[in-house]
Amino acid sequence: MSFWWGDDLLQFHNDAYLPMLGNRVDHSVGRPFREVWPDVWDAVYPFIQTALSGEGTWQENLPLVMKRHGYEEQTYWTFSYSPLYDDDGRVAGLLNTVTETTQAVADRKGLEEAYLDTQKHLDERARYEGELKLLNRELAHRMKNTLSMVQAIVSQSLRNASSVADASAIIAARIQTLAKAQDLLTGMSVTAAEITAITDAALAPHRDGADRIQLTGPSVYLSAQQALGLSLAVHELATNATKYGALSVPQGRVDITWSHQSGDDFTFDWRESQGPHVVEPTRRGFGSRLTERIVSDLFKGQAKIDFAPDGVAFSLVGKLHQMADLEH
CATH class of the missing domain: 3.30.450.20 (PAS domain)
Structure with a gap:
Protein backbone atom coordinates (compact mmCIF):
# COMPACT_ATOMS: atom_id res chain seq x y z
CA MET A 1 0.00 0.00 0.00
CA THR A 101 0.12 -8.53 -12.11
CA THR A 102 2.81 -8.41 -14.81
CA GLN A 103 3.80 -12.06 -14.36
CA ALA A 104 0.20 -13.20 -14.00
CA VAL A 105 -0.74 -11.46 -17.27
CA ALA A 106 2.30 -13.01 -19.00
CA ASP A 107 1.37 -16.45 -17.66
CA ARG A 108 -2.20 -16.05 -18.83
CA LYS A 109 -1.06 -14.94 -22.28
CA GLY A 110 1.26 -17.94 -22.38
CA LEU A 111 -1.61 -20.24 -21.50
CA GLU A 112 -3.83 -18.63 -24.11
CA GLU A 113 -1.13 -19.05 -26.77
CA ALA A 114 -0.56 -22.66 -25.68
CA TYR A 115 -4.30 -23.29 -25.85
CA LEU A 116 -4.55 -21.76 -29.33
CA ASP A 117 -1.52 -23.74 -30.47
CA THR A 118 -3.00 -26.94 -29.05
CA GLN A 119 -6.35 -26.19 -30.66
CA LYS A 120 -4.58 -25.59 -33.98
CA HIS A 121 -2.86 -28.97 -33.74
CA LEU A 122 -6.14 -30.64 -32.81
CA ASP A 123 -7.87 -29.01 -35.78
CA GLU A 124 -5.04 -30.12 -38.07
CA ARG A 125 -5.25 -33.65 -36.72
CA ALA A 126 -9.01 -33.71 -37.23
CA ARG A 127 -8.50 -32.44 -40.79
CA TYR A 128 -5.85 -35.07 -41.47
CA GLU A 129 -8.09 -37.80 -40.06
CA GLY A 130 -10.91 -36.55 -42.27
CA GLU A 131 -8.61 -36.61 -45.30
CA LEU A 132 -7.50 -40.13 -44.39
CA LYS A 133 -11.10 -41.30 -44.23
CA LEU A 134 -11.73 -39.64 -47.57
CA LEU A 135 -8.69 -41.37 -49.03
CA ASN A 136 -9.82 -44.74 -47.74
CA ARG A 137 -13.33 -44.26 -49.14
CA GLU A 138 -11.95 -43.12 -52.50
CA LEU A 139 -9.52 -46.05 -52.69
CA ALA A 140 -12.26 -48.53 -51.80
CA HIS A 141 -14.58 -46.97 -54.36
CA ARG A 142 -11.90 -46.95 -57.04
CA MET A 143 -10.96 -50.56 -56.27
CA LYS A 144 -14.56 -51.66 -56.76
CA ASN A 145 -14.79 -49.75 -60.04
CA THR A 146 -11.48 -51.15 -61.26
CA LEU A 147 -12.38 -54.72 -60.35
CA SER A 148 -15.72 -54.36 -62.12
CA MET A 149 -13.95 -53.04 -65.20
CA VAL A 150 -11.37 -55.85 -65.08
CA GLN A 151 -14.16 -58.41 -64.73
CA ALA A 152 -15.91 -56.99 -67.79
CA ILE A 153 -12.65 -56.89 -69.77
CA VAL A 154 -11.82 -60.51 -69.00
CA SER A 155 -15.28 -61.94 -69.61
CA GLN A 156 -15.94 -59.99 -72.80
CA SER A 157 -12.43 -60.55 -74.20
CA LEU A 158 -12.72 -64.29 -73.66
CA ARG A 159 -16.16 -64.37 -75.23
CA ASN A 160 -15.05 -62.56 -78.40
CA ALA A 161 -11.50 -63.96 -78.82
CA SER A 162 -10.67 -66.50 -81.51
CA SER A 163 -8.18 -68.35 -79.30
CA VAL A 164 -6.86 -68.49 -75.74
CA ALA A 165 -3.57 -66.92 -76.83
CA ASP A 166 -5.43 -64.09 -78.56
CA ALA A 167 -7.59 -63.55 -75.49
CA SER A 168 -4.55 -63.54 -73.21
CA ALA A 169 -2.79 -60.87 -75.28
CA ILE A 170 -5.89 -58.67 -75.49
CA ILE A 171 -6.63 -58.97 -71.78
CA ALA A 172 -3.01 -58.22 -70.84
CA ALA A 173 -2.93 -55.10 -73.02
CA ARG A 174 -6.20 -53.76 -71.66
CA ILE A 175 -5.29 -54.38 -68.03
CA GLN A 176 -1.89 -52.77 -68.62
CA THR A 177 -3.69 -49.68 -69.88
CA LEU A 178 -5.77 -49.63 -66.71
CA ALA A 179 -2.61 -49.98 -64.62
CA LYS A 180 -0.96 -47.01 -66.33
CA ALA A 181 -4.04 -44.88 -65.77
CA GLN A 182 -4.10 -45.91 -62.11
CA ASP A 183 -0.42 -44.98 -61.77
CA LEU A 184 -1.19 -41.51 -63.11
CA LEU A 185 -4.15 -41.09 -60.79
CA THR A 186 -2.04 -42.14 -57.81
CA GLY A 187 0.87 -39.93 -58.79
CA MET A 188 -1.05 -36.76 -59.62
CA SER A 189 -4.06 -36.76 -57.32
CA VAL A 190 -6.24 -39.06 -55.30
CA THR A 191 -9.35 -38.19 -57.23
CA ALA A 192 -8.39 -36.68 -60.57
CA ALA A 193 -5.90 -36.84 -63.44
CA GLU A 194 -5.07 -34.43 -66.24
CA ILE A 195 -6.39 -35.53 -69.64
CA THR A 196 -3.13 -35.02 -71.56
CA ALA A 197 -1.23 -37.33 -69.23
CA ILE A 198 -3.97 -39.96 -69.41
CA THR A 199 -4.10 -39.82 -73.22
CA ASP A 200 -0.31 -39.89 -73.58
CA ALA A 201 -0.04 -42.95 -71.34
CA ALA A 202 -2.63 -44.86 -73.38
CA LEU A 203 -0.92 -43.88 -76.66
CA ALA A 204 2.66 -44.58 -75.57
CA PRO A 205 2.86 -48.16 -76.95
CA HIS A 206 1.58 -46.97 -80.34
CA ARG A 207 3.92 -44.03 -80.96
CA ASP A 208 6.60 -44.93 -83.48
CA GLY A 209 8.72 -41.81 -83.09
CA ALA A 210 7.14 -39.97 -86.01
CA ASP A 211 5.04 -36.94 -85.26
CA ARG A 212 1.87 -38.62 -86.45
CA ILE A 213 -0.35 -38.28 -83.37
CA GLN A 214 -1.39 -34.75 -82.45
CA LEU A 215 -3.08 -33.77 -79.17
CA THR A 216 -4.89 -30.45 -78.93
CA GLY A 217 -6.97 -29.18 -76.05
CA PRO A 218 -6.96 -27.26 -72.76
CA SER A 219 -5.84 -28.62 -69.41
CA VAL A 220 -8.78 -30.61 -68.06
CA TYR A 221 -8.95 -32.82 -65.00
CA LEU A 222 -11.01 -35.99 -65.13
CA SER A 223 -12.42 -37.89 -62.20
CA ALA A 224 -10.87 -41.29 -61.52
CA GLN A 225 -13.76 -43.14 -63.16
CA GLN A 226 -13.81 -40.95 -66.26
CA ALA A 227 -10.01 -41.11 -66.56
CA LEU A 228 -10.03 -44.93 -66.52
CA GLY A 229 -12.86 -45.10 -69.05
CA LEU A 230 -11.31 -42.62 -71.47
CA SER A 231 -7.91 -44.31 -71.12
CA LEU A 232 -9.43 -47.63 -72.19
CA ALA A 233 -11.27 -45.98 -75.08
CA VAL A 234 -8.05 -44.37 -76.38
CA HIS A 235 -6.27 -47.69 -76.00
CA GLU A 236 -8.92 -49.48 -78.08
CA LEU A 237 -8.88 -46.78 -80.78
CA ALA A 238 -5.08 -46.76 -80.92
CA THR A 239 -4.89 -50.57 -81.05
CA ASN A 240 -7.33 -50.70 -83.97
CA ALA A 241 -5.52 -47.84 -85.72
CA THR A 242 -2.22 -49.69 -85.37
CA LYS A 243 -3.65 -52.95 -86.69
CA TYR A 244 -5.98 -51.74 -89.42
CA GLY A 245 -6.15 -47.94 -89.54
CA ALA A 246 -4.04 -44.83 -89.92
CA LEU A 247 -1.20 -45.99 -87.67
CA SER A 248 -0.72 -49.14 -89.76
CA VAL A 249 0.88 -47.15 -92.61
CA PRO A 250 3.78 -44.67 -92.47
CA GLN A 251 1.83 -41.68 -93.78
CA GLY A 252 -1.22 -42.13 -91.54
CA ARG A 253 -2.16 -39.50 -88.93
CA VAL A 254 -4.34 -39.27 -85.87
CA ASP A 255 -5.65 -35.94 -84.56
CA ILE A 256 -7.08 -35.90 -81.06
CA THR A 257 -8.88 -32.79 -79.84
CA TRP A 258 -11.00 -31.98 -76.83
CA SER A 259 -12.73 -28.95 -75.39
CA HIS A 260 -14.16 -27.86 -72.07
CA GLN A 261 -16.97 -25.36 -72.41
CA SER A 262 -18.55 -23.21 -69.72
CA GLY A 263 -19.82 -25.28 -66.85
CA ASP A 264 -19.08 -28.99 -67.23
CA ASP A 265 -19.68 -29.51 -70.98
CA PHE A 266 -16.95 -31.65 -72.54
CA THR A 267 -16.15 -32.96 -76.02
CA PHE A 268 -13.47 -35.40 -77.19
CA ASP A 269 -12.72 -36.25 -80.83
CA TRP A 270 -10.45 -38.81 -82.50
CA ARG A 271 -9.82 -38.40 -86.23
CA GLU A 272 -7.76 -40.71 -88.45
CA SER A 273 -6.56 -39.63 -91.89
CA GLN A 274 -4.24 -40.70 -94.73
CA GLY A 275 -4.65 -44.34 -93.77
CA PRO A 276 -6.03 -47.37 -95.62
CA HIS A 277 -9.55 -47.34 -97.01
CA VAL A 278 -11.90 -48.10 -94.11
CA VAL A 279 -14.59 -50.76 -94.32
CA GLU A 280 -17.11 -50.90 -91.50
CA PRO A 281 -16.85 -54.24 -89.68
CA THR A 282 -19.75 -56.64 -89.88
CA ARG A 283 -19.44 -57.49 -86.20
CA ARG A 284 -18.90 -55.09 -83.33
CA GLY A 285 -16.53 -56.46 -80.66
CA PHE A 286 -16.21 -55.63 -77.02
CA GLY A 287 -13.66 -52.90 -77.78
CA SER A 288 -16.17 -50.96 -79.85
CA ARG A 289 -18.91 -51.44 -77.26
CA LEU A 290 -16.51 -50.32 -74.50
CA THR A 291 -15.50 -47.25 -76.48
CA GLU A 292 -19.09 -46.22 -77.19
CA ARG A 293 -21.33 -47.44 -74.38
CA ILE A 294 -19.15 -47.42 -71.28
CA VAL A 295 -17.55 -44.08 -72.05
CA SER A 296 -20.87 -42.46 -72.88
CA ASP A 297 -22.29 -43.66 -69.54
CA LEU A 298 -19.28 -42.39 -67.60
CA PHE A 299 -19.57 -38.95 -69.19
CA LYS A 300 -23.38 -38.95 -69.13
CA GLY A 301 -23.52 -38.15 -72.84
CA GLN A 302 -23.15 -39.74 -76.25
CA ALA A 303 -20.16 -41.50 -77.81
CA LYS A 304 -20.00 -42.87 -81.35
CA ILE A 305 -17.45 -44.50 -83.65
CA ASP A 306 -17.80 -43.60 -87.32
CA PHE A 307 -16.10 -45.97 -89.78
CA ALA A 308 -15.85 -43.39 -92.55
CA PRO A 309 -14.01 -44.57 -95.71
CA ASP A 310 -11.28 -41.92 -95.33
CA GLY A 311 -10.60 -42.66 -91.66
CA VAL A 312 -12.13 -43.82 -88.40
CA ALA A 313 -13.59 -41.07 -86.25
CA PHE A 314 -14.73 -41.16 -82.63
CA SER A 315 -16.76 -38.40 -81.01
CA LEU A 316 -17.74 -37.97 -77.38
CA VAL A 317 -20.08 -35.27 -76.10
CA GLY A 318 -20.75 -35.34 -72.38
CA LYS A 319 -20.30 -33.81 -68.97
CA LEU A 320 -17.27 -33.62 -66.70
CA HIS A 321 -17.71 -34.48 -63.07
CA GLN A 322 -18.00 -31.35 -60.97
CA MET A 323 -15.08 -30.25 -58.78
CA ALA A 324 -17.10 -31.33 -55.74
CA ASP A 325 -17.18 -34.84 -57.20
CA LEU A 326 -13.39 -34.78 -57.60
CA GLU A 327 -12.90 -33.75 -53.97
CA HIS A 328 -15.36 -36.08 -52.20
Whole structure:
Protein backbone atom coordinates (compact mmCIF):
# COMPACT_ATOMS: atom_id res chain seq x y z
CA MET A 1 0.00 0.00 0.00
CA SER A 2 0.94 3.62 -0.45
CA PHE A 3 -0.81 6.89 0.10
CA TRP A 4 -0.34 10.36 -1.27
CA TRP A 5 -1.09 13.35 0.92
CA GLY A 6 -1.54 17.06 0.54
CA ASP A 7 -1.67 19.38 -2.42
CA ASP A 8 1.54 17.87 -3.87
CA LEU A 9 0.42 14.29 -3.15
CA LEU A 10 3.52 13.40 -1.12
CA GLN A 11 4.18 9.65 -1.17
CA PHE A 12 4.37 7.27 1.81
CA HIS A 13 4.28 3.46 1.63
CA ASN A 14 4.68 0.22 3.57
CA ASP A 15 7.44 -2.38 3.12
CA ALA A 16 5.34 -4.56 0.78
CA TYR A 17 5.38 -1.67 -1.69
CA LEU A 18 9.19 -1.51 -1.92
CA PRO A 19 9.72 -4.10 -4.74
CA MET A 20 7.47 -2.08 -7.00
CA LEU A 21 9.71 0.98 -6.76
CA GLY A 22 12.82 -0.57 -8.32
CA ASN A 23 15.70 1.95 -8.34
CA ARG A 24 13.41 4.67 -6.91
CA VAL A 25 13.28 3.00 -3.52
CA ASP A 26 15.80 5.35 -1.88
CA HIS A 27 14.23 8.61 -3.00
CA SER A 28 10.48 8.20 -2.90
CA VAL A 29 9.25 8.74 0.66
CA GLY A 30 7.89 12.26 1.16
CA ARG A 31 8.30 13.25 -2.47
CA PRO A 32 5.44 14.30 -4.78
CA PHE A 33 3.68 11.54 -6.67
CA ARG A 34 4.46 13.19 -9.99
CA GLU A 35 8.21 13.21 -9.28
CA VAL A 36 8.31 9.60 -8.09
CA TRP A 37 6.25 8.27 -11.01
CA PRO A 38 6.72 10.69 -13.96
CA ASP A 39 6.61 7.84 -16.51
CA VAL A 40 3.07 6.76 -15.52
CA TRP A 41 1.61 10.08 -14.36
CA ASP A 42 -0.38 10.77 -17.51
CA ALA A 43 -1.83 7.24 -17.55
CA VAL A 44 -3.05 7.25 -13.92
CA TYR A 45 -3.98 10.93 -13.62
CA PRO A 46 -7.67 10.33 -14.53
CA PHE A 47 -7.95 7.84 -11.64
CA ILE A 48 -6.27 10.34 -9.30
CA GLN A 49 -8.78 13.01 -10.25
CA THR A 50 -11.67 10.63 -9.58
CA ALA A 51 -10.34 9.67 -6.15
CA LEU A 52 -9.67 13.31 -5.22
CA SER A 53 -13.26 14.13 -6.13
CA GLY A 54 -14.39 11.73 -3.41
CA GLU A 55 -15.08 8.62 -5.52
CA GLY A 56 -13.07 5.43 -5.20
CA THR A 57 -11.70 3.70 -8.28
CA TRP A 58 -10.81 0.13 -9.22
CA GLN A 59 -8.69 -0.96 -12.16
CA GLU A 60 -7.67 -4.49 -13.11
CA ASN A 61 -4.52 -5.36 -15.09
CA LEU A 62 -3.89 -1.81 -16.28
CA PRO A 63 -0.94 -1.81 -18.75
CA LEU A 64 1.77 0.73 -17.86
CA VAL A 65 5.17 1.25 -19.47
CA MET A 66 7.59 2.36 -16.76
CA LYS A 67 11.36 2.85 -16.23
CA ARG A 68 11.90 1.66 -12.66
CA HIS A 69 15.10 -0.30 -13.47
CA GLY A 70 16.68 2.12 -15.94
CA TYR A 71 14.90 0.77 -19.01
CA GLU A 72 11.36 0.71 -20.33
CA GLU A 73 9.31 -2.34 -19.48
CA GLN A 74 5.69 -3.34 -20.01
CA THR A 75 3.99 -3.87 -16.67
CA TYR A 76 0.45 -4.58 -15.48
CA TRP A 77 -1.28 -3.48 -12.28
CA THR A 78 -4.47 -4.13 -10.40
CA PHE A 79 -5.20 -1.31 -7.93
CA SER A 80 -7.73 0.87 -6.22
CA TYR A 81 -7.53 4.58 -5.36
CA SER A 82 -9.59 5.60 -2.33
CA PRO A 83 -10.05 9.20 -1.11
CA LEU A 84 -8.45 10.14 2.25
CA TYR A 85 -10.06 12.85 4.39
CA ASP A 86 -8.52 15.37 6.79
CA ASP A 87 -9.93 16.43 10.17
CA ASP A 88 -12.31 18.85 8.48
CA GLY A 89 -13.81 16.11 6.23
CA ARG A 90 -12.08 17.46 3.14
CA VAL A 91 -10.38 15.11 0.65
CA ALA A 92 -6.69 15.65 1.34
CA GLY A 93 -5.13 12.64 -0.34
CA LEU A 94 -5.69 9.12 -1.61
CA LEU A 95 -4.86 5.56 -0.62
CA ASN A 96 -3.43 3.17 -3.22
CA THR A 97 -3.92 -0.56 -2.65
CA VAL A 98 -2.00 -2.24 -5.45
CA THR A 99 -0.81 -5.61 -6.75
CA GLU A 100 1.59 -6.00 -9.65
CA THR A 101 0.12 -8.53 -12.11
CA THR A 102 2.81 -8.41 -14.81
CA GLN A 103 3.80 -12.06 -14.36
CA ALA A 104 0.20 -13.20 -14.00
CA VAL A 105 -0.74 -11.46 -17.27
CA ALA A 106 2.30 -13.01 -19.00
CA ASP A 107 1.37 -16.45 -17.66
CA ARG A 108 -2.20 -16.05 -18.83
CA LYS A 109 -1.06 -14.94 -22.28
CA GLY A 110 1.26 -17.94 -22.38
CA LEU A 111 -1.61 -20.24 -21.50
CA GLU A 112 -3.83 -18.63 -24.11
CA GLU A 113 -1.13 -19.05 -26.77
CA ALA A 114 -0.56 -22.66 -25.68
CA TYR A 115 -4.30 -23.29 -25.85
CA LEU A 116 -4.55 -21.76 -29.33
CA ASP A 117 -1.52 -23.74 -30.47
CA THR A 118 -3.00 -26.94 -29.05
CA GLN A 119 -6.35 -26.19 -30.66
CA LYS A 120 -4.58 -25.59 -33.98
CA HIS A 121 -2.86 -28.97 -33.74
CA LEU A 122 -6.14 -30.64 -32.81
CA ASP A 123 -7.87 -29.01 -35.78
CA GLU A 124 -5.04 -30.12 -38.07
CA ARG A 125 -5.25 -33.65 -36.72
CA ALA A 126 -9.01 -33.71 -37.23
CA ARG A 127 -8.50 -32.44 -40.79
CA TYR A 128 -5.85 -35.07 -41.47
CA GLU A 129 -8.09 -37.80 -40.06
CA GLY A 130 -10.91 -36.55 -42.27
CA GLU A 131 -8.61 -36.61 -45.30
CA LEU A 132 -7.50 -40.13 -44.39
CA LYS A 133 -11.10 -41.30 -44.23
CA LEU A 134 -11.73 -39.64 -47.57
CA LEU A 135 -8.69 -41.37 -49.03
CA ASN A 136 -9.82 -44.74 -47.74
CA ARG A 137 -13.33 -44.26 -49.14
CA GLU A 138 -11.95 -43.12 -52.50
CA LEU A 139 -9.52 -46.05 -52.69
CA ALA A 140 -12.26 -48.53 -51.80
CA HIS A 141 -14.58 -46.97 -54.36
CA ARG A 142 -11.90 -46.95 -57.04
CA MET A 143 -10.96 -50.56 -56.27
CA LYS A 144 -14.56 -51.66 -56.76
CA ASN A 145 -14.79 -49.75 -60.04
CA THR A 146 -11.48 -51.15 -61.26
CA LEU A 147 -12.38 -54.72 -60.35
CA SER A 148 -15.72 -54.36 -62.12
CA MET A 149 -13.95 -53.04 -65.20
CA VAL A 150 -11.37 -55.85 -65.08
CA GLN A 151 -14.16 -58.41 -64.73
CA ALA A 152 -15.91 -56.99 -67.79
CA ILE A 153 -12.65 -56.89 -69.77
CA VAL A 154 -11.82 -60.51 -69.00
CA SER A 155 -15.28 -61.94 -69.61
CA GLN A 156 -15.94 -59.99 -72.80
CA SER A 157 -12.43 -60.55 -74.20
CA LEU A 158 -12.72 -64.29 -73.66
CA ARG A 159 -16.16 -64.37 -75.23
CA ASN A 160 -15.05 -62.56 -78.40
CA ALA A 161 -11.50 -63.96 -78.82
CA SER A 162 -10.67 -66.50 -81.51
CA SER A 163 -8.18 -68.35 -79.30
CA VAL A 164 -6.86 -68.49 -75.74
CA ALA A 165 -3.57 -66.92 -76.83
CA ASP A 166 -5.43 -64.09 -78.56
CA ALA A 167 -7.59 -63.55 -75.49
CA SER A 168 -4.55 -63.54 -73.21
CA ALA A 169 -2.79 -60.87 -75.28
CA ILE A 170 -5.89 -58.67 -75.49
CA ILE A 171 -6.63 -58.97 -71.78
CA ALA A 172 -3.01 -58.22 -70.84
CA ALA A 173 -2.93 -55.10 -73.02
CA ARG A 174 -6.20 -53.76 -71.66
CA ILE A 175 -5.29 -54.38 -68.03
CA GLN A 176 -1.89 -52.77 -68.62
CA THR A 177 -3.69 -49.68 -69.88
CA LEU A 178 -5.77 -49.63 -66.71
CA ALA A 179 -2.61 -49.98 -64.62
CA LYS A 180 -0.96 -47.01 -66.33
CA ALA A 181 -4.04 -44.88 -65.77
CA GLN A 182 -4.10 -45.91 -62.11
CA ASP A 183 -0.42 -44.98 -61.77
CA LEU A 184 -1.19 -41.51 -63.11
CA LEU A 185 -4.15 -41.09 -60.79
CA THR A 186 -2.04 -42.14 -57.81
CA GLY A 187 0.87 -39.93 -58.79
CA MET A 188 -1.05 -36.76 -59.62
CA SER A 189 -4.06 -36.76 -57.32
CA VAL A 190 -6.24 -39.06 -55.30
CA THR A 191 -9.35 -38.19 -57.23
CA ALA A 192 -8.39 -36.68 -60.57
CA ALA A 193 -5.90 -36.84 -63.44
CA GLU A 194 -5.07 -34.43 -66.24
CA ILE A 195 -6.39 -35.53 -69.64
CA THR A 196 -3.13 -35.02 -71.56
CA ALA A 197 -1.23 -37.33 -69.23
CA ILE A 198 -3.97 -39.96 -69.41
CA THR A 199 -4.10 -39.82 -73.22
CA ASP A 200 -0.31 -39.89 -73.58
CA ALA A 201 -0.04 -42.95 -71.34
CA ALA A 202 -2.63 -44.86 -73.38
CA LEU A 203 -0.92 -43.88 -76.66
CA ALA A 204 2.66 -44.58 -75.57
CA PRO A 205 2.86 -48.16 -76.95
CA HIS A 206 1.58 -46.97 -80.34
CA ARG A 207 3.92 -44.03 -80.96
CA ASP A 208 6.60 -44.93 -83.48
CA GLY A 209 8.72 -41.81 -83.09
CA ALA A 210 7.14 -39.97 -86.01
CA ASP A 211 5.04 -36.94 -85.26
CA ARG A 212 1.87 -38.62 -86.45
CA ILE A 213 -0.35 -38.28 -83.37
CA GLN A 214 -1.39 -34.75 -82.45
CA LEU A 215 -3.08 -33.77 -79.17
CA THR A 216 -4.89 -30.45 -78.93
CA GLY A 217 -6.97 -29.18 -76.05
CA PRO A 218 -6.96 -27.26 -72.76
CA SER A 219 -5.84 -28.62 -69.41
CA VAL A 220 -8.78 -30.61 -68.06
CA TYR A 221 -8.95 -32.82 -65.00
CA LEU A 222 -11.01 -35.99 -65.13
CA SER A 223 -12.42 -37.89 -62.20
CA ALA A 224 -10.87 -41.29 -61.52
CA GLN A 225 -13.76 -43.14 -63.16
CA GLN A 226 -13.81 -40.95 -66.26
CA ALA A 227 -10.01 -41.11 -66.56
CA LEU A 228 -10.03 -44.93 -66.52
CA GLY A 229 -12.86 -45.10 -69.05
CA LEU A 230 -11.31 -42.62 -71.47
CA SER A 231 -7.91 -44.31 -71.12
CA LEU A 232 -9.43 -47.63 -72.19
CA ALA A 233 -11.27 -45.98 -75.08
CA VAL A 234 -8.05 -44.37 -76.38
CA HIS A 235 -6.27 -47.69 -76.00
CA GLU A 236 -8.92 -49.48 -78.08
CA LEU A 237 -8.88 -46.78 -80.78
CA ALA A 238 -5.08 -46.76 -80.92
CA THR A 239 -4.89 -50.57 -81.05
CA ASN A 240 -7.33 -50.70 -83.97
CA ALA A 241 -5.52 -47.84 -85.72
CA THR A 242 -2.22 -49.69 -85.37
CA LYS A 243 -3.65 -52.95 -86.69
CA TYR A 244 -5.98 -51.74 -89.42
CA GLY A 245 -6.15 -47.94 -89.54
CA ALA A 246 -4.04 -44.83 -89.92
CA LEU A 247 -1.20 -45.99 -87.67
CA SER A 248 -0.72 -49.14 -89.76
CA VAL A 249 0.88 -47.15 -92.61
CA PRO A 250 3.78 -44.67 -92.47
CA GLN A 251 1.83 -41.68 -93.78
CA GLY A 252 -1.22 -42.13 -91.54
CA ARG A 253 -2.16 -39.50 -88.93
CA VAL A 254 -4.34 -39.27 -85.87
CA ASP A 255 -5.65 -35.94 -84.56
CA ILE A 256 -7.08 -35.90 -81.06
CA THR A 257 -8.88 -32.79 -79.84
CA TRP A 258 -11.00 -31.98 -76.83
CA SER A 259 -12.73 -28.95 -75.39
CA HIS A 260 -14.16 -27.86 -72.07
CA GLN A 261 -16.97 -25.36 -72.41
CA SER A 262 -18.55 -23.21 -69.72
CA GLY A 263 -19.82 -25.28 -66.85
CA ASP A 264 -19.08 -28.99 -67.23
CA ASP A 265 -19.68 -29.51 -70.98
CA PHE A 266 -16.95 -31.65 -72.54
CA THR A 267 -16.15 -32.96 -76.02
CA PHE A 268 -13.47 -35.40 -77.19
CA ASP A 269 -12.72 -36.25 -80.83
CA TRP A 270 -10.45 -38.81 -82.50
CA ARG A 271 -9.82 -38.40 -86.23
CA GLU A 272 -7.76 -40.71 -88.45
CA SER A 273 -6.56 -39.63 -91.89
CA GLN A 274 -4.24 -40.70 -94.73
CA GLY A 275 -4.65 -44.34 -93.77
CA PRO A 276 -6.03 -47.37 -95.62
CA HIS A 277 -9.55 -47.34 -97.01
CA VAL A 278 -11.90 -48.10 -94.11
CA VAL A 279 -14.59 -50.76 -94.32
CA GLU A 280 -17.11 -50.90 -91.50
CA PRO A 281 -16.85 -54.24 -89.68
CA THR A 282 -19.75 -56.64 -89.88
CA ARG A 283 -19.44 -57.49 -86.20
CA ARG A 284 -18.90 -55.09 -83.33
CA GLY A 285 -16.53 -56.46 -80.66
CA PHE A 286 -16.21 -55.63 -77.02
CA GLY A 287 -13.66 -52.90 -77.78
CA SER A 288 -16.17 -50.96 -79.85
CA ARG A 289 -18.91 -51.44 -77.26
CA LEU A 290 -16.51 -50.32 -74.50
CA THR A 291 -15.50 -47.25 -76.48
CA GLU A 292 -19.09 -46.22 -77.19
CA ARG A 293 -21.33 -47.44 -74.38
CA ILE A 294 -19.15 -47.42 -71.28
CA VAL A 295 -17.55 -44.08 -72.05
CA SER A 296 -20.87 -42.46 -72.88
CA ASP A 297 -22.29 -43.66 -69.54
CA LEU A 298 -19.28 -42.39 -67.60
CA PHE A 299 -19.57 -38.95 -69.19
CA LYS A 300 -23.38 -38.95 -69.13
CA GLY A 301 -23.52 -38.15 -72.84
CA GLN A 302 -23.15 -39.74 -76.25
CA ALA A 303 -20.16 -41.50 -77.81
CA LYS A 304 -20.00 -42.87 -81.35
CA ILE A 305 -17.45 -44.50 -83.65
CA ASP A 306 -17.80 -43.60 -87.32
CA PHE A 307 -16.10 -45.97 -89.78
CA ALA A 308 -15.85 -43.39 -92.55
CA PRO A 309 -14.01 -44.57 -95.71
CA ASP A 310 -11.28 -41.92 -95.33
CA GLY A 311 -10.60 -42.66 -91.66
CA VAL A 312 -12.13 -43.82 -88.40
CA ALA A 313 -13.59 -41.07 -86.25
CA PHE A 314 -14.73 -41.16 -82.63
CA SER A 315 -16.76 -38.40 -81.01
CA LEU A 316 -17.74 -37.97 -77.38
CA VAL A 317 -20.08 -35.27 -76.10
CA GLY A 318 -20.75 -35.34 -72.38
CA LYS A 319 -20.30 -33.81 -68.97
CA LEU A 320 -17.27 -33.62 -66.70
CA HIS A 321 -17.71 -34.48 -63.07
CA GLN A 322 -18.00 -31.35 -60.97
CA MET A 323 -15.08 -30.25 -58.78
CA ALA A 324 -17.10 -31.33 -55.74
CA ASP A 325 -17.18 -34.84 -57.20
CA LEU A 326 -13.39 -34.78 -57.60
CA GLU A 327 -12.90 -33.75 -53.97
CA HIS A 328 -15.36 -36.08 -52.20
